[in-house]
Amino acid sequence: MAVSTMKERDHIWHAEQGWTFIEATIGVVLVSIIVLGLAVTMMAMRETVDQSLAVRVMDQYGNDMMAHFQNVFETATSFVPIASQSSGQMDHFELHYVDPFSHVDIIHRYLATREQGVKRDNQRLDPQFPPQRMEHGRAFGVLGPHESFAVIRFTAEEAPRQGNSEAFSDGTIRITLTIRYTKESIEPGQSDYVRDMTYDTLCFMKNRYVDTGQQFP
Amino acid sequence: MDRWSLWTCERGGIDFVQIITAMMIIAIAAVSTTYSIYVGRLSFDDQLQEKQAIRYAREEMEYWSGRIFVEPLSSQEMLGDTQTGRRVLVDPRNPNDQSDNVWGRVFYARIIPVDLLLTGEETTDYYQIHVWVVWPDNIPEGQQRRIDFYSSMIQMNQ
Numbered sequence: 001m002a003v004s005t006m007k008e009r010d011h012i013w014h015a016e017q018g019w020t021f022i023e024a025t026i027g028v029v030l031v032s033i034i035v036l037g038l039a040v041t042m043m044a045m046r047e048t049v050d051q052s053l054a055v056r057v058m059d060q061y062g063n064d065m066m067a068h069f070q071n072v073f074e075t076a077t078s079f080v081p082i083a084s085q086s087s088g089q090m091d092h093f094e095l096h097y098v099d100p101f102s103h104v105d106i107i108h109r110y111l112a113t114r115e116q117g118v119k120r121d122n123q124r125l126d127p128q129f130p131p132q133r134m135e136h137g138r139a140f141g142v143l144g145p146h147e148s149f150a151v152i153r154f155t156a157e158e159a160p161r162q163g164n165s166e167a168f169s170d171g172t173i174r175i176t177l178t179i180r181y182t183k184e185s186i187e188p189g190q191s192d193y194v195r196d197m198t199y200d201t202l203c204f205m206k207n208r209y210v211d212t213g214q215q216f217p
Numbered sequence: 218m219d220r221w222s223l224w225t226c227e228r229g230g231i232d233f234v235q236i237i238t239a240m241m242i243i244a245i246a247a248v249s250t251t252y253s254i255y256v257g258r259l260s261f262d263d264q265l266q267e268k269q270a271i272r273y274a275r276e277e278m279e280y281w282s283g284r285i286f287v288e289p290l291s292s293q294e295m296l297g298d299t300q301t302g303r304r305v306l307v308d309p310r311n312p313n314d315q316s317d318n319v320w321g322r323v324f325y326a327r328i329i330p331v332d333l334l335l336t337g338e339e340t341t342d343y344y345q346i347h348v349w350v351v352w353p354d355n356i357p358e359g360q361q362r363r364i365d366f367y368s369s370m371i372q373m374n375q
């Protein structure tokens with residue numbers, strides 16, 4: 001009797017003639033769980049990677065712009081906001097330079113548009129922004145309306161920390177740039193994914209305090 | 218029953234034990250891949266946080282350079298801030314959840330006036346500035362990361 005039970009048990013767990021019904025059922029259930037789990041994980045991972053890449057793109061652009069402004073303000077002699085051209089949180093301003101050899105005044109005009117980002121003399125500072133693609137084989141043009149980058153704030157104001165002298169405040173400009181990434185929801189009724197990244201920095205104009213002809217190059 | 222028939226069953230196709238083994242291998246591979254991606258993402262976060270820290274350090278340096286250039290600093294300001302620091306947001310991570318924010322602190326060392334002894338009089342030829350930013354590390358957790366900036370600046374009216 002005991003030998004017979006043992007044989008039956010062996011027969012349930014492994015059969016040399018093929019799969020038993022229990023084996024097949026457990027196998028199918030396990031494979032289904034694995035496939036479902038992998039599918040859900042891959043979808044979540046894809047979403048996370050997309051968002052992560054978008055953040056990297058904005059971060060690179062934001063930091064590049066901040067570094068650019070710190071560099072250009074270093075040799076600028078004056079900062080002139082153009083109030084008539086500014087709208088909302090998008091400022092226009094001019095930076096004046098003096099050519100160290102000819103002493104000729106050089107003017108660069110800065111502005112930002114929502115779709116094209118920061119521009120100098122009507123040329124995009126970074127022609128790669130907004131990006132056409134974030135990775136090989138995947139073009140934003142193909143995805144079209146679902147994903148977009150936009151500059152939603154670009155301000156330049158004399159707003160250093162409180163308690164500073166007027167002399168210092170006059171030559172110190174705070175640049176603020178906010179970039180927005182939007183990924184529209186495919187499911188109707190669900191909210192879009194929106195991520196804003198804000199970058200700001202202080203820019204000090206040394207040459208503002210120096211006589212003409214003695215500016216730092 | 219042959220001892221090896223469990224592993225090398227040739228008549229019945231793959232065995233239950235074999236499929237369980239295969240699934241365990243797949244599961245280990247999946248977990249490893251997921252963990253690799255997680256670590257990769259943390260590494261990306263590290264880079265992002267480092268760039269933010271560099272931006273804060275540059276801003277701090279710009280501030281003190283400007284102040285020194287334009288006007289004399291007070292004796293209190295010359296002493297530096299090596300203890301408290303200025304609190305800065307290094308990485309907001311999930312913007313909808315304030316609890317996972319990564320905060321750092323910006324410090325600056327005592328500003329050192331340097332006399333090159335070019336003249337007989339006691340003068341300051343330039344000032345040495347040292348700023349640094351400290352923020353918590355992702356990998357390994359519990360440690361701190363730090364970035365240092367050094368610069369020097371003259372005073373305009375000297």
